Amino acid sequence: DADVTQTPRNRITKTGKRIMLECSQTKGHDRMYWYRQDPGLGLRLIYYSFDVKDINKGEISDGYSVSRQAQAKFSLSLESAIPNQTALYFCATSVGQGKGETQYFGPGTRLLVL
Amino acid sequence: DAKTTQPTSMDCAEGRAANLPCNHSTISGNEYVYWYRQIHSQGPQYIIHGLKNNETNEMASLIITEDRKSSTLILPHATLRDTAVYYCIVRVAENYGQNFVFGPGTRLSVLP
Numbered sequence: 001d002a003d004v005t006q007t008p009r010n011r012i013t014k015t016g017k018r019i020m021l022e023c024s025q026t027k028g029h030d031r032m033y034w035y036r037q038d039p040g041l042g043l044r045l046i047y048y049s050f051d052v053k054d055i056n057k058g059e060i061s062d063g064y065s066v067s068r069q070a071q072a073k074f075s076l077s078l079e080s081a082i083p084n085q086t087a088l089y090f091c092a093t094s095v096g097q098g099k100g101e102t103q104y105f106g107p108g109t110r111l112l113v114l
Numbered sequence: 115d116a117k118t119t120q121p122t123s124m125d126c127a128e129g130r131a132a133n134l135p136c137n138h139s140t141i142s143g144n145e146y147v148y149w150y151r152q153i154h155s156q157g158p159q160y161i162i163h164g165l166k167n168n169e170t171n172e173m174a175s176l177i178i179t180e181d182r183k184s185s186t187l188i189l190p191h192a193t194l195r196d197t198a199v200y201y202c203i204v205r206v207a208e209n210y211g212q213n214f215v216f217g218p219g220t221r222l223s224v225l226p
Contacts (some may be wrong), residue, residue, distance in 0.1 A: 004157070040220075041217035043158070043214070043216045064185050088155060090157050090158070092157075100146040100148075100163055100165070100205075101205075102148075102160055103160070103214055104160060104161065105157030105158045105159070105160075106157050107156055107157050108155065108156065109194060110155075114215060
């Protein structure tokens with residue numbers, strides 16, 4: 001969905017490096033999420049934010065941090081990358097429509113940690 | 115844990131309707147049925163969701179049984195671009211901050 005964009009789309013980095021993944025949205029949604037997907041597994045929630053400056057941990061937040069300085073942007077940082085953080089990362093936004101929350105996903109960032 | 119069971123894979127001829135079943139026998143009264151799909155490592159794409167009534171949008175129809183223990187996603191005229199993994203997810207309606215639990219899904223192959 002072009003309304004949710006992620007940069008970079010692909011990234012190769014080395015163990016111990018700090019990297020940042022960016023997510024931007026033009027949907028005007030307040031809620032934003034970061035997930036990771038590993039081969040053969042479902043999506044797992046890393047962090048989520050209900051509004052600017054609001055940060056909440058998901059099920060696998062260790063080794064990650066996030067920043068929400070503006071409604072449209074939600075950044076994910078790997079403080080010191082390690083190989084088992086190699087995965088596909090997705091950003092999502094959501095809106096409640098009076099009949100359940102619907103999440104909209106970005107195209108993903110493929111990260112390889114060597 | 116996934117609250118749904120879906121066939122591992124299905125085939126469908128191009129131009130025909132694709133009917134994807136999902137069992138959710140332990141669904142609670144306040145849980146919606148959602149369908150997403152993922153095309154080859156792209157971001158999951160929202161398709162449709164519903165509570166108890168059948169729903170239709172420009173992409174698909176969702177048929178939920180009266181007891182709500184199962185549902186069927188219908189793609190009325192499948193095209194090759196509909197080849198994807200389809201996920202049926204059961205989730206409380208207003209559960210912000212909780213992830214959508216994507217199980218293994220059904221791999222739909224639309225054949226020419």
